[in-house]
Structure formats: structure tokens, C-alpha cells
Amino acid sequence: MAIKTATKKMITVLCLEGCHGSGKTELCKYFSKAGFTVLDEAFLDMPSYSIPNQTLTMETVWVSNWFQRLLKMEQIENSQQSQQNNQHLNGNFNNSYHKVLIADRSPYSAILYSQNNGHYLDPIISEQIKELKKYTNIDIKTIYLKVDKNTLWNRIQERLEREPERKKYNEDNYQWMNDTVNFYESRNWDYVIDNSSLSSDKIFNQITNPL
Numbered sequence: 633m634a635i636k637t638a639t640k641k642m643i644t645v646l647c648l649e650g651c652h653g654s655g656k657t658e659l660c661k662y663f664s665k666a667g668f669t670v671l672d673e674a675f676l677d678m679p680s681y682s683i684p685n686q687t688l689t690m691e692t693v694w695v696s697n698w699f700q701r702l703l704k705m706e707q708i709e710n711s712q713q714s715q716q717n718n719q720h721l722n723g724n725f726n727n728s729y730h731k732v733l734i735a736d737r738s739p740y741s742a743i744l745y746s747q748n749n750g751h752y753l754d755p756i757i758s759e760q761i762k763e764l765k766k767y768t769n770i771d772i773k774t775i776y777l778k779v780d781k782n783t784l785w786n787r788i789q790e791r792l793e794r795e796p797e798r799k800k801y802n803e804d805n806y807q808w809m810n811d812t813v814n815f816y817e818s819r820n821w822d823y824v825i826d827n828s829s830l831s832s833d834k835i836f837n838q839i840t841n842p843l
Contacts, residue, residue: 641709642730642769645671645702646839647738650777651812652803653788655827655835656736659777662832663734671701671735688749691742695753698739699760702770705733738774744815775839776821780828781813 648656657672664670683689709731739757743750764770779787785806792804802808825838 640769641706642771643702643706643709643733644730645733645735645770645772647735647740647772647774648777649738649741649774649821650779650816650827651784651809652798652801653784653791653809654777654779655787655832656777659827659832659835660734660736662836666836668732668734671733686745686747688746688752691746691750692753695739695742695757695760699764702764703768706768706770738772740774740819744812773822775823775825776816776819777827777835778816778824779826781810783828784813785809 648659650656660670660672679693681690685691739760740754742757743753746753761772764772788803788809792798798804823839825835827835
């Protein structure tokens with residue numbers, strides 16, 4: 633049985649979850665300015681096939697690529713471990729022994745977008761996260777950014793005025809927002825943080841203090 637090695641660099645992946653408009657993008661920008669490596673929604677180049685993206689098949693491909701990307705990053709980090717001491721702005725969190733990555737969404741979001749078949753992915757993703765923690769030095773934590781529904785809807789409307797193209801993602805549909813919030817509220821996350829005030833510095837401290 634493979635055993636993770638304590639001398640390898642520990643990689644903690646903090647996955648920001650929440651409905652569209654919950655402030656994930658702004659928080660990712662804040663973390664990036666603070667010197668963290670941020671994996672946004674576009675960090676995987678998904679292929680285009682005849683089958684729609686938001687299907688069980690394509691969401692399964694996305695999840696597999698997500699985990700594979702982390703495994704490759706772990707290999708790179710360990711191979712460069714001796715060369716990366718104190719080279720990050722946030723030295724307390726990224727050094728030769730520990731690196732913290734920020735991810736815009738976790739694999740669990742694929743459950744929401746797999747239409748009516750996401751329940752098939754749920755137990756698989758949970759086991760994959762457990763396996764990474766068991767066999768590698770990758771520890772994945774989920775952070776749900778909770779926002780009051782009225783506040784959330786107002787934010788979404790304001791963003792749609794600036795970015796009307798987001799209507800193609802059904803973001804102008806209140807019921808879709810409500811269903812999305814209900815999905816996040818129904819699940820157990822490692823951390824739940826209220827982001828109704830959009831105070832990035834306070835949220836940043838809440839997230840990083842336990843590290």
C-alpha cells in the first residue's frame with residue numbers, strides 16, 4: 633500500500649463554493665493579490681464535443697481532469713521543493729513544506745451541473761478526496777460562501793447589467809438561483825462563511841487563520 637511521505641510538500645487546496653454572485657471571483661482576486669496561487673474556473677481546458685457540457689459524461693470528464701491537474705501540480709511542487717523556499721509573497725502559507733492553493737469551486741459543483749444525474753458523482757468525488765489525502769500530500773477543504781438570498785439576487789442583477797452575456801448561463805432566472813442556493817444549503821461543507829457584506833479582508837482572515 634502506498635504511503636504518503638511526510639518530507640514531501642503538503643498542499644492544501646481551499647475550494648471556494650457558492651452560488652453565482654456569492655463573491656467567489658472577487659475573493660479569488662484578493663487571494664491572488666496576497667500572493668496565493670489561484671485556480672480559477674478556467675484552469676482546465678475542457679474539450680468540446682457533440683455532447684453538451686453540463687451532462688453527467690462531461691462533468692465526469694471535468695472532475696477527472698480536476699484531480700489529474702492537482703496530481704501533476706504535486707509532482708512539480710515536490711520536484712522543485714528545494715528551489716522554492718520563501719519565494720512567495722505569503723511566506724507563511726507557501727514555503728518548502730506547505731503550499732496553499734485557492735480553487736474557484738470544487739469537484740462537488742459538478743453534482744449541481746450534471747442535470748438530474750449528479751447523485752452518481754457524489755460518492756465518487758468524496759472517495760477521491762479521501763484517497764488524495766491518504767496516498768498523497770494533497771488535502772482538499774471546501775468553503776461555502778453563504779449569502780442572504782435577497783442580497784444575492786440584487787448582486788446578480790447588478791452584475792447582469794455589467795455583463796448581460798451571463799444570461800446564457802441562466803443567471804437571470806431567480807428559480808435557478810434559488811435551486812442553486814438550496815443545493816449548497818443541503819450539503820455539509822468543511823467551512824461555512826457568511827459573505828453577505830462582501831468584506832474580502834475579513835473573509836480572508838477567517839479562511840487563513842486556521843491554517
